[in-house]
Amino acid sequence: METIYKDIIIIGAGPIGIACALECKKRNWDYTIIEKGALTNSLFNYPLNMTFFSTSEKLEIDDIPFISNNPKPTRNEALEYYRRVSTSNNLNINLYEKVLDINKAKNGFKIESDKAIYHSKKVIIASGFYDIPNLLNVPGEDLPKVFHYYKEAHPYTLQHIAVVGASNSSVDAALEIYRKGGNVTMIVRGNAIGERVKYWVKPDILNRIEEGSIKAYFNSEIKEIKATEIIVQTDEGEITIANDYVVALTGYRPNFKFLANAGIEFSQDAKHIPVYNPETMESNVEGLYLAGVICGGMETHKWFIENSRIHAKLIANHIENKKE
Template sequence: MTETLDIIIVGAGPIGLACGIAAQNAGLSYLILEKGCLVNSLYNYPLNMTFFSTADRLEIGGLPFPSIHPKPNRSEALEYYRRVADAKHLNINLFEEVSGITSAGELYRVQTNKGTYQAYHVIIAVGFYDIPNLLNVPGEELPKVRHYYFDPHYYYRQKVLVVGANNSSADVALETWRKGAEVTMVIREADLGRIKYWTKPDLQNRIAEGSIKAYFNAKLTAIRETEADILTPEGALTIDNDYVMAMTGYQPNFNFLRKIGVDLSPDFKRYPFYNSETMETNLKNIFLAGVICGGMDTHVWFIENSRVHADQIITTIMARRTALV
């Protein structure tokens, strides 16, 4: 701990980077701390993932995002955000996990696995991709159960059960089927959910022709080494199974927010408290930015609509500094 910074930013995703750029443009000292690699959540997306948005809506810091596709893919995004970090000479410590944030008078002490830092302000810009929503069924602890998906080749000639009805489930089902897997989907609702408009008809057609088997209004009830149990409107079924792909979504690290003292709503959504104009939490000079603001409602905030949080926060900080002069 060698200096007191104006801002510590927790998370080096696109919004954390945007906050760093905004701080830098305002002449504020800052450090971005990231527990994994740069844009760690994007790195862990499936290999062939394509964004729903066009490249211009993923841009930060005024730097153009060139893409040869109408909608950029994962590898293009990783390249773009690396270029942003280098072009802006952003001050980032990677693979340094924040374990605690405590008040020290007008300052905050930020403890990591590598050291301790002091700052007047803290911006929490972490995502929600690290903690999967569990199925809570017997056998979920088996190695065959996957909450993350990367490459379809691995599942060639395997019996794959996909749980879920949204984008991730659709991508897993279609990609693994096209690479030779026998795919069954278990869908809690009566129909498919939020799926990219160019993917949904494809999946609907594969289900209609019987290439992919789908059980609607159904749920997975148990998992064993070579089979799985499903409850459908017609009754219970047991199917042969090699892998269960539980594409049931993810959630923010609520325990971390509670630990540092951020208030959460008492309902299932667990919305963190913040002022929508300043992005300040119930803790003075601790701010939220990006998808973390949505609590369990992870389909509210994206890169596209939360880039503005960076400017809101830095504008607030600068206005307060001006008022003190």
């Protein structure tokens, strides 16, 4: 296996990983981004028709203008923007390469991927949280009719669909499937639609529920998934609902095992927030930095592109200052 030496290895080619690469390039550091999937893999896996909550200028990195045709940019516009930023700046990015392990070495780090061995002075982890779904942990969840990601509505036309959750992703999926001819039932653990649902979408879902176009069971949970039905525990007792597909959009989590194997420590509570210095983004492992939404642990709603893009500059400034 090839051995490669670098100043900095960046793990993850999402918007924040790209921002980190731009900061490295400004300083003429020898860096490489390693990404296990496509460029901006999480954005690529978003629903085809997704619209961002943020305006385009809040998604910009390194003061490179993001021009959108809409008040709120779409997934396709964001993919085009980050793609052009990466290609126009000739960023050094290895796609479809998975990092398997990070080990602290005498003069830096040894990083093993499925394609090469890297030695670097510093490591930046900007791998996001979109790869590991929060499971329902109920019988039948392993059936092929159960999905933890949503791409588009067409496959669900004329089908009985259970959408689990009440977040932005759940609400968007429920509305789109309903409008494409699916029979939608929402299963919501809480007592209402989520507080953070986009303000221009929330009245729509509430009206559809009120008129009965979309059935919603609040304070409810799926207890079992079967081939043609689901068993739901509601606050009025257990019920059985006809079902063809379950779209369980119950959130995602960082790869905590990967981080722990690298030596990163976490808060001792349910939030499981990794330990890092918010002024420098350096973790408890010297020379290993965290950037982007991964910093939130289980609080995946705390960090977004718009409030974590500054991490790239904080990291680069700290590395630069330590060299002096």
